Amino acid sequence: xxxxxxxxxxxxxxxxxxxxxxxxxxxxxxxxxxxxxxxxxxxxxxxxxxxxxxxxxxxxxxxxxxxxxxxxxxxxxxxxxxxxxxxxxxxxxxxxxxxxxxxxxxxxxxxxxxxxxxxxxxxxxxxxxxxxxxxxxxxxxxxxxxxxxxxxxxxxxxxxxxxxxxxxxxxxxxxxxxxxxxxxxxxxxxxxxxxxx
Amino acid sequence: xxxxxxxxxxxxxxxxxxxxxxxxxxxxxxxxxxxxxxxxxxxxxxxxxxxxxxxxxxxxxxxxxxxxxxxxxxxxxxxxxxxxxxxxxxxxxxxxxxxxxxxxxxxxxxxxxxxxxxxxxxxxxxxxxxxxxxxxxxxxxxxxxxxxxxxxxxxxxxxxxxxxxxxxxxxxxxxxxxxxxxxxxxxxxxxxxxxxx
Numbered sequence: 567x568x569x570x571x572x573x574x575x576x577x578x579x580x581x582x583x584x585x586x587x588x589x590x591x592x593x594x595x596x597x598x599x600x601x602x603x604x605x606x607x608x609x610x611x612x613x614x615x616x617x618x619x620x621x622x623x624x625x626x627x628x629x630x631x632x633x634x635x636x637x638x639x640x641x642x643x644x645x646x647x648x649x650x651x652x653x654x655x656x657x658x659x660x661x662x663x664x665x666x667x668x669x670x671x672x673x674x675x676x677x678x679x680x681x682x683x684x685x686x687x688x689x690x691x692x693x694x695x696x697x698x699x700x701x702x703x704x705x706x707x708x709x710x711x712x713x714x715x716x717x718x719x720x721x722x723x724x725x726x727x728x729x730x731x732x733x734x735x736x737x738x739x740x741x742x743x744x745x746x747x748x749x750x751x752x753x754x755x756x757x758x759x760x761x762x763x
Numbered sequence: 764x765x766x767x768x769x770x771x772x773x774x775x776x777x778x779x780x781x782x783x784x785x786x787x788x789x790x791x792x793x794x795x796x797x798x799x800x801x802x803x804x805x806x807x808x809x810x811x812x813x814x815x816x817x818x819x820x821x822x823x824x825x826x827x828x829x830x831x832x833x834x835x836x837x838x839x840x841x842x843x844x845x846x847x848x849x850x851x852x853x854x855x856x857x858x859x860x861x862x863x864x865x866x867x868x869x870x871x872x873x874x875x876x877x878x879x880x881x882x883x884x885x886x887x888x889x890x891x892x893x894x895x896x897x898x899x900x901x902x903x904x905x906x907x908x909x910x911x912x913x914x915x916x917x918x919x920x921x922x923x924x925x926x927x928x929x930x931x932x933x934x935x936x937x938x939x940x941x942x943x944x945x946x947x948x949x950x951x952x953x954x955x956x957x958x959x960x
Contacts, residue, residue, distance in 0.1 A: 573829075
């Protein structure tokens with residue numbers, strides 16, 4: 567490409583670092599931004615500046631927010647004695663979109679992983695144990711991924727919380743799923759957890 | 764998602780407008796940005812501001828640049844009498860990456876389209892005709908897409924330039940392409956334009 571503009575090159579390089587964009591789609595996105603300067607480029611730059619300077623982690627649960635405590639941790643309505651343990655903020659947002667869960671969250675920030683040397687101290691697990699004691703929690707719902715690391719983390723947390731009811735999300739056929747396309751593990755989990763109609 | 768932060772919502776909405784990103788990947792990208800605040804988010808916001816305030820169109824060819832004329836139009840080396848007509852800046856960048864073409868460019872900004880009511884006046888075609896007269900152009904290379912609109916535009920431009928040599932890119936088997944996967948049109952074009960070895 568024509569290199570008379572270092573700023574353009576920098577922008578393309580930075581855009582290419584976003585998940586879901588590579589060098590080619592970053593170039594496409596940047597050309598789109600230049601075409602829609604007033605409508606998209608400038609508002610986007612401003613929004614990034616604002617988010618970069620205001621957003622931080624909720625001191626209690628690890629959600630992203632602009633104050634010391636996020637809206638969910640501040641709301642008394644959400645103090646129903648349930649706490650959902652999720653891996654990261656994206657999972658918290660996914661749970662909130664379903665708007666079925668009415669309790670509070672605890673964002674671990676990852677899963678235990680021997681390979682990556684991630685232990686309980688790296689994961690906000692001590693804070694979870696504190697919260698269970700101090701927030702009158704009756705049930706800890708482990709909403710972690712059905713991966714090996716996720717399940718290891720779930721078992722570790724359950725071991726650390728002997729005096730509270732620890733549950734985990736059900737495994738089975740996803741809504742709209744066809745048996746034909748499901749893997750063996752899911753079918754056998756769904757069969758083992760079958761329910762009487 | 765948790766809505767305590769309007770700025771976050773705005774950022775996600777704006778990111779979702781980029782080509783190649785939808786609402787889901789925009790959320791993922793925004794979480795990535797928040798995690799890499801110092802390394803990616805702030806530099807990206809700055810780069811966008813700089814590009815938004817400095818980048819404009821080259822008055823001669825329509826390339827993006829920071830001055831009145833882009834580097835290619837300013838360089839005397841590129842005044843070799845050839846002019847490549849491309850649809851948009853992305854095509855110009857693609858030609859420059861191959862670094863085979865040594866002449867100048869002319870960016871149309873689209874193709875003629877009766878359906879979208881895009882006529883020659885919308886496309887910088889009058890400027891192309893001016894340039895052919897004033898820049899001692901010996902050959903106009905039409906590097907337009909092999910679509911119906913692209914080919915219509917190519918024929919229209921060829922009609923407007925009777926006193927100069929107008930050529931177009933060859934059609935045929937792409938490098939690395941397998942016949943098995945090529946469409947009928949490409950195979951018949953490649954067969955018609957066959958060359959003696």
